[in-house]
Amino acid sequence: MSVRFMDSVRNTLRVKRYSYQTEKSYCYWIKYYIRYHNMRHPNEMGPDHVMQFLTYLAVQRHVSASTQNQALNALNFLYVQIVGRPLGDVRKAARAKKPPRIPVVFERHEIKALFDVVHPDHKLPFQLMYGSGLRLMECLRLRIKDIDFYRKTIIVRSGKGGKDRITLLPEPLIPTIELKINQVSHYHRADLDAGFGEVWMPDALARKYPSEAVSLHWQYLFASHKRSIEPRSGKEMRHHIDDSTLQRAIKKAIQKACIYKKGSCHTLRHSFATHLLDDGYDIRTVQELLGHKDLKTTQIYTHVLNRGGHSVHSPLNKL
Structure with missing residues (x-):
């Protein structure tokens, strides 16, 4: 993975005025995605690779629904803003379930x-x-x-x-x-x-x-x-x-x-x-x-x- 490539990701995030916390999390997931696919460049991958990665997160890593959505948002940003090729439909990926929760409230x-x-x-x-x-x-x-x-x-x-x-x-x-x-x-x-x-x-x-x-x-x-x-x-x-x-x-x-x-x-x-x-x-x-x-x-x-x-x-x- 080229350092120059990740610099372009960070620069685009900053031009688009994303927060520093979002910048850190998006860079983390993009690097994780590339490492998962044995350091292949995102230009060489597409929706099938994204679905495979999201399924891995849900099935093997047992991440929460919000964590999986954050990873998907990061990869969507990667393909739309950096690669210039929208992801399309990735709904076939196994999705982490988000159970309905009532918020905790202090009296x-x-x-x-x-x-x-x-x-x-x-x-x-x-x-x-x-x-x-x-x-x-x-x-x-x-x-x-x-x-x-x-x-x-x-x-x-x-x-x-x-x-x-x-x-x-x-x-x-x-x-x-x-x-x-x-x-x-x-x-x-x-x-x-x-x-x-x-x-x-x-x-x-x-x-x-x-x-x-x-x-x-x-x-x-x-x-x-x-x-x-x-x-x-x-x-x-x-x-x-x-x-x-x-x-x-x-x-x-x-x-x-x-x-x-x-x-x-x-x-x-x-x-x-x-x-x-x-x-x-x-x-x-x-x-x-x-x-x-x-x-x-x-x-x-x-x-x-x-x-x-x-x-x-x-x-x-x-x-």
């Missing part, structure tokens, strides 16, 4: 218990995930400029599917967020004094507007306590805190709060949606706040509330 008293025991450094992002319905990476990628204190809203930039949306800013969090911005401004002044201060900006905006790249309002709200090397540009910058930090923190907090559910950061978002519906808000409003493209995705929370046609009382209740 309100569990949310309170969680916030009472979580480390202070991690409390604000968890509160925003629950109070605003943010995904983990949407929360970490928040810039200072995306917080609107006057309208009490948060602008989520390039959420899932590359879409922007507006969600609510919980009023009780405003003083804490202002303190957080003050902390980030101290970091930023120290970086500027040390000859740094630039932050990564999408779509090559840093080249177009170099003064913006060193402005405070473009800094991440949840800036890391130390600078690191930005993998695309190779420059030393201050990025946001790592997502694994919060994933570990939520696990510890769940255990410490004696919550006997298999929760994660995403459970806070599930809880946000469920509790809004429980409070009587319209499902279309909740759909808009969550950024769901299809109403069916939002409707799964009605099953948690027993509003999906299953609000049946056991006959044992009347004995």
